[in-house]
Amino acid sequence: MxxxxxxxxxxxxxxxxxxxxxxxxxxxxxxxxxxxxxxxxxVMSPEGANTPSRRIYFALQCAYVGPEEERETAMADAHRLVAEFQEATTSDMARQLLERSLALAEQDEWYQALRLVRHVMRHEATVLGLDAQTGLPAAAGIAAAAAATKAANLRPHLD
Structure with missing residues (x-):
């Protein structure tokens, strides 16, 4: 083993x-x-799924590591979201990566599937002028990260 x-x-x-x-x-x-x-x-939080490609990632994440009873629904959501993204985008590269991602997920190759969606997330962020880490408008992403850091430093340490 x-x-x-x-x-x-x-x-x-x-x-x-x-x-x-x-x-x-x-x-x-x-x-x-x-x-x-x-x-x-x-790991993406539900709040982090704030763009079309990030919603696809979150759906695939849930299909992979979510509770057993929710995996089938999450995979159906991923298929629907990919179809919607492919219809709306002009990027052949994004279409191909998402198609390949779904095929890999169906073959139980989850890390590779999620990795391809992360490529699409970075592409989407570049095209739309978003922060690649948060999916928020670039200036808002920087401000949100600074606020989170400040809040973390002010939180009392609880054991």
């Missing part, structure tokens, strides 16, 4: 088989069984 060892920093988030885990201290995690997981910046 093969295992996967991950180094996780304090505050990082990991989703395993639909359960969210936030690490309170630096740790090493060893996965010894087959698991559906994403961690760190790969």
């Amino acid at each position: 093969s295992t996967l060892v991950l180094e996780m920093r304090a505050g990082e988030l990991m989703v395993v088989n639909g359960a969210s885990l936030r690490f309170r201290s630096r740790t090493r995690v060893e996965l010894v069984a087959k698991a559906r997981f994403l961690f760190g910046k790969q």
